[in-house]
Amino acid sequence: MALDATNIIVGAGTFNIGAYVAAGGAGTLADVGHTSAANELAAEFENTDFESERAQGIVKTVPSKTGYTLKIPIMQAESEMLRIALAQPAANQTGTGENLTLRVGARVEQYHQATIVTTGVGTTGVRTLTFWKLQAIAVDAIQYGKNALQQFIVTFRVMFDDSVTTADKFWKSVDA
Amino acid sequence: MARLIRFGGPNLPVGPYSTWYDHRNPDGSYGGQISVRAGHVVAADRVGGEIAVELKDGSTETLHGKTAAYYVDSGRANWVDEDEEPARPVEG
Numbered sequence: 001m002a003l004d005a006t007n008i009i010v011g012a013g014t015f016n017i018g019a020y021v022a023a024g025g026a027g028t029l030a031d032v033g034h035t036s037a038a039n040e041l042a043a044e045f046e047n048t049d050f051e052s053e054r055a056q057g058i059v060k061t062v063p064s065k066t067g068y069t070l071k072i073p074i075m076q077a078e079s080e081m082l083r084i085a086l087a088q089p090a091a092n093q094t095g096t097g098e099n100l101t102l103r104v105g106a107r108v109e110q111y112h113q114a115t116i117v118t119t120g121v122g123t124t125g126v127r128t129l130t131f132w133k134l135q136a137i138a139v140d141a142i143q144y145g146k147n148a149l150q151q152f153i154v155t156f157r158v159m160f161d162d163s164v165t166t167a168d169k170f171w172k173s174v175d176a
Numbered sequence: 177m178a179r180l181i182r183f184g185g186p187n188l189p190v191g192p193y194s195t196w197y198d199h200r201n202p203d204g205s206y207g208g209q210i211s212v213r214a215g216h217v218v219a220a221d222r223v224g225g226e227i228a229v230e231l232k233d234g235s236t237e238t239l240h241g242k243t244a245a246y247y248v249d250s251g252r253a254n255w256v257d258e259d260e261e262p263a264r265p266v267e268g
Contacts, residue, residue, distance in 0.1 A: 016194055016211075026242055028252060031192040115196065117211055128196070128209045166239070176199070176208020 011119030013039045013129075015072050017084065020111035020133055024164040027113035033076035036151055039116055040071040041129070068158035068170055070114070070131065077150045084112065085139040085154045111135055111159065122175030131171045133159035178221045180256040181244045184214030187251035195252055198241030200227045206239060217256060220244035 016029035046065035049058040074081050079100040083093050087107035094101050112134045120127025140153035160169050188195055193214065199207030199222055206227045212218065224241030231237055247253035 018193075026195045026197060026247070026252075028188050029194050029196075031194065033192065115211070122208065124208070126208075128211065130196075130209065174209040176210065 007121045009119045009121060009127075013116040013118035015039055015074075015114065015116055017112050017114040017134070020113050022161075022163045024132060024161075024166065024168075029113065029115060030080070032072070032074050032081060033078075036073045036075040036149060039073075041116075042069050042071070043067070044069070066160075066170070069137075070116075070134065070156040070158060072154050072156070074152040074154060075149065077152065081152050081154075084110075085136055085152045087136050109135075112156070114156070120175040124176055126176055128174045128176070129171060130168075130174070131156075131158050132164050132168070133161040135159060178219045179244075180217050181220050181223065181248060181253040182256045183212045183216045183218070183247065183253045185248075185251040185253060188214050188253070190214045195247070197223045197247065198227060198239060199223070200225055200241065204228050205230070218244075220255075223247070 012035075015032050015035060017032060018027040018029040021027045044065075044067040045063065047061045048064040050060040050062075051057070052059045074085070078098075079093060079102050083090070083102055086102075086104055087110050088102065088104060089108045089110070092103045092105060094103075114131045114134050116129040116131075118127050118129070119125060134156040136154055137157045138155040142150060142152060144150055158170050162169060183195065184190065191214075194211050196209050196211045197218070199210045201207045201222075204227065206229045207222075210218075220243075223244040224246070225243050227239040227241055228236045229239045244253065248255060
């Protein structure tokens with residue numbers, strides 16, 4: 001590629017999350033607001049290697065496992081975010097406005113759609129990452145202290161959504 | 177003039193909520209995935225439908241984006257009759 005400094009991009013991402021929608025339909029997503037650090041998308045790949053009696057190196061390698069995780073340090077400690085982080089059913093949260101009670105019980109199988117809207121290299125400079133099916137799988141220890149930021153650092157696993165008819169079974173990145 | 181939709185409804189309230197649509201350019205090409213919030217007004221024929229996406233090898237693939245009726249039927253947009261200018265917001 002030709003040298004082009006305008007394609008070197010830096011910029012925060014806005015994380016939006018909502019209920020899962022099958023078949024790649026558009027969800028209604030809520031902006032989680034302030035985050036205390038960068039949103040992180042990590043990839044984990046495994047390959048199965050094959051060797052031959054007639055060669056000393058690997059002669060074939062087949063991708064056999066693909067995983068992506070998202071780590072979002074949610075700084076706005078709203079009850080709804082705690083509910084999502086702890087995989088609690090919506091019925092476990094009651095009340096109105098900000099006066100909510102979250103009853104923490106067993107985690108349930110719960111999926112989400114989410115987007116990260118960040119800087120891109122397209123015409124408008126906006127890149128949208130869309131994750132079709134997320135599951136909250138971990139939350140870092142939440143600190144309640146006189147000098148501590150009460151935040152929810154949530155790790156989501158990106159599921160393989162085979163109800164999506166296009167090639168983006170895990171996620172997609174769109175520059176516009 | 178093309179019909180318009182205004183995003184917003186019982187399933188897309190005013191506030192931190194957003195949804196998105198696949199934008200179709202007037203020539204039928206893909207204009208990207210556009211995030212919208214309640215209040216944004218968009219020409220219905222720019223929303224989804226069959227969009228030609230050009231692949232790197234020069235061939236084209238058809239993207240079946242959700243149409244304006246999908247957003248209206250799912251309680252996230254309403255038809256607009258007024259003569260309003262379509263908006264194309266880019267924020268998240």
